[in-house]
Every structure is written in structure tokens, then in C-alpha cells.
Amino acid sequence: MPEAAKAGAHAARPHAFFLETRGRGRRFALHHAAQGQAGRVPPRAAIVHAHAFGEEMNKSRRMAALQARAFARLGLDVLQVDLAGCGDSDLEWADIGWQDWVDDIAEAAAWLGSRVDAPLWLWGQRVGALVATAAAAQCGQLAGPLGLLFWQPVLQGRQAAQQFLRLKAAAAAIDDGGAKAAMAALRAQIDAGHCVEVAGYRLPPALLRGLEAATLEPPPAPPGPLLWLEVSPRDTPELLPASRPAVERWRQAGWQVQARAVGGPAFWQTTEIEDAPALVDASGHALAEALAERVVA
Amino acid sequence: MDTQRELLQILDEVLSLGGRGLGFTRDTALLGAIPELDSMAVVTLITTLEERLGITVDDDDIDGSTFATVGSLADFVGGKLGA
Numbered sequence: 001m002p003e004a005a006k007a008g009a010h011a012a013r014p015h016a017f018f019l020e021t022r023g024r025g026r027r028f029a030l031h032h033a034a035q036g037q038a039g040r041v042p043p044r045a046a047i048v049h050a051h052a053f054g055e056e057m058n059k060s061r062r063m064a065a066l067q068a069r070a071f072a073r074l075g076l077d078v079l080q081v082d083l084a085g086c087g088d089s090d091l092e093w094a095d096i097g098w099q100d101w102v103d104d105i106a107e108a109a110a111w112l113g114s115r116v117d118a119p120l121w122l123w124g125q126r127v128g129a130l131v132a133t134a135a136a137a138q139c140g141q142l143a144g145p146l147g148l149l150f151w152q153p154v155l156q157g158r159q160a161a162q163q164f165l166r167l168k169a170a171a172a173a174i175d176d177g178g179a180k181a182a183m184a185a186l187r188a189q190i191d192a193g194h195c196v197e198v199a200g201y202r203l204p205p206a207l208l209r210g211l212e213a214a215t216l217e218p219p220p221a222p223p224g225p226l227l228w229l230e231v232s233p234r235d236t237p238e239l240l241p242a243s244r245p246a247v248e249r250w251r252q253a254g255w256q257v258q259a260r261a262v263g264g265p266a267f268w269q270t271t272e273i274e275d276a277p278a279l280v281d282a283s284g285h286a287l288a289e290a291l292a293e294r295v296v297a
Numbered sequence: 298m299d300t301q302r303e304l305l306q307i308l309d310e311v312l313s314l315g316g317r318g319l320g321f322t323r324d325t326a327l328l329g330a331i332p333e334l335d336s337m338a339v340v341t342l343i344t345t346l347e348e349r350l351g352i353t354v355d356d357d358d359i360d361g362s363t364f365a366t367v368g369s370l371a372d373f374v375g376g377k378l379g380a
Binding site for chain 2: 055163166167169170171173174179180183199233240241242265266269270271272274
């Protein structure tokens, strides 16, 4: 059995390749094919992953990989894409706009959708949930309702942008400099249409402004299933207070929402790389359940 | 709500201190004394405080003296909660 398990593990290795975009260069992608006990199987769903932003993406790499492999073992295809300017994908940060990321996910979904005859899902983490939502509006008309899986979604792009710019203020505070002055200088640079350099990232105004304008509201697309999962360190995990009204708005827009929090560390921001196995389990269960309901319906 | 206890839990989690942070006292020095507390961790700490405690931190508040000790940070959070 150990030999068979080893063979299985080998077969489950993802296929790494470059996805050609429409005139915007190549994106590094990992395709995890659905695995049965004896190797590849026709997938029950096709999932495109939209990763988190900046340092949160780096800290989440391990969890995203664990989840993608877990999904593949559950008979689901997963496509992980490095968005423009990230990882091994083309374009420099200074040259990208928010719309590039939305197009990247929409084009990745089209690529996977054309190869797989199964319901299409977008899985977005943190800022990636905002990207996935915008992409759903763009590609939702093609193949009927899309499913959405959110991991600790950012509700307001404005807050994520502010957090990012605050790195500069925090660095100034640590160096005993003026945090307020540092933030004001950043804002002035952005308003003047210049790139700003924060924590080693050169952020162009086109990316920042798009991020700041993005909100996690139901997109103009046919409503489908939405799985909204959060991680909480509390003994009795519960959704963040701000999430509840947002979840309600998606419900009212016709989405079939399952929202819950599971126990675990905030792995996208902890100092050390940490695992949240309960989130991987909950994602697999919730998705399998949503797919089963679909079949019955 | 016990603000200091809540704060120590958040500190311990954000800085991955593995329980060490739960034993911190008001006098425990933070900024400059705990290597894990870099600019990234300061921002994460602020964000987590905002999300969990429902407070709003202004850019003006981000000051070295706020993060000097557990006591100074607890007072800052207490002031925000009371505001």
C-alpha cells in the first residue's frame, strides 16, 4: 500500500505551464487535475483560484497549495494562476492595472471551462475575492451561473489599499519618523499619478485606484452558489461582525449562500507560515455539498 | 470584555509567539524589544485590532510610542473603545 500511495502522490502532481493571455503576456499557472483512486477522473467541478494580495499572497501560498491538492483528491479540477506582476507571471507591477487581474481570472476561467465539462467555480482569497467577484460579472454570462468560494474575503478594496499603504507609516513609526507625514506624502504621490513604493512593491495608480473602488457586492451575473468561509482563533468561531450584512446582501440577490467560520490561525498574516486544516476540510465539504444539491436540483 | 487579555491573545497570534505572549505584562516592551514586531506585523496588529474589536485606527495614531509597551498599547485600545 505504501507503494500505491507513493504512486498516487506522484500522479497528483500539478501541471505547471504558462497561460497565454489575449495580448497581455503570459501567466504562470498550475493545473491540478481531478484524481480518483486509479488516477485522473472527469472532474465534478472546475475551480479557478484568485490569490491574495502582496505579502498576504506569499503567506498563503502553502494553504492554497494544500487546498488545491485536497480539491483534486475530491475529484475537482483546480487552476492556480499567478496574477499579472505576481510570481512568475509577466508584467511589472508598475505596468499593471486592477483590470489586468480581473481579466486574468476571467481568461483563466475561459481556459479551464473550455477543457472541462463541469460547473465552473471561482475561489478567491482576501483581495482575490474582490477579483473573483469582478471576474464573475465578466464571464458569468458565458456558461450559466458560476459558483463562488470566498476565503476571508475583503469587503472593501479601500481598506485593503489603506492597510498596504500603512506599511509605510508603520516603517516610519518604527524608525521614529513621522508616520502621518509619510502617509500624506504617499497620498500626494498617488494623487499626482505617480507610482508609490511600499514594502518593495512599486504600486501604480491604476492598480491602487481599481483596488480602492472594488467592493464585495453581488455582481451583475446570474446568481449561483456562494460558499463564504472565514477563520477565527476563538473557541467558538464566528463570522466577523462586518461580514454578516454583506452575506445578507448576497442572499437577497439570489445567491445560495453557505457562510461559516472555522477555527484556525489567520495564516495569511501570521509571522510564521501556519496551517488551518479546518478550513481545508470545510471548503471540501461545503463544495461537495453544493455540488450534490445542484445535481438534485 | 477584558481588553488586556484580548490584546495579549491578538499579539500572541499575530506574532506567532506560541503562548509566550499570553504571559506579557503592562511593562513588557514591544517595539524594538520583540524582533517579530516589524512594520508588517505592526500593520497586521492594527488591522486585527480593528476587525476584532470594532475600533478605527487613524493614520495619525500610528506612532512609535503607541507600540512601545503592552501598557501603552492597551491604553490606546482602551481609549478607542471608550471613545
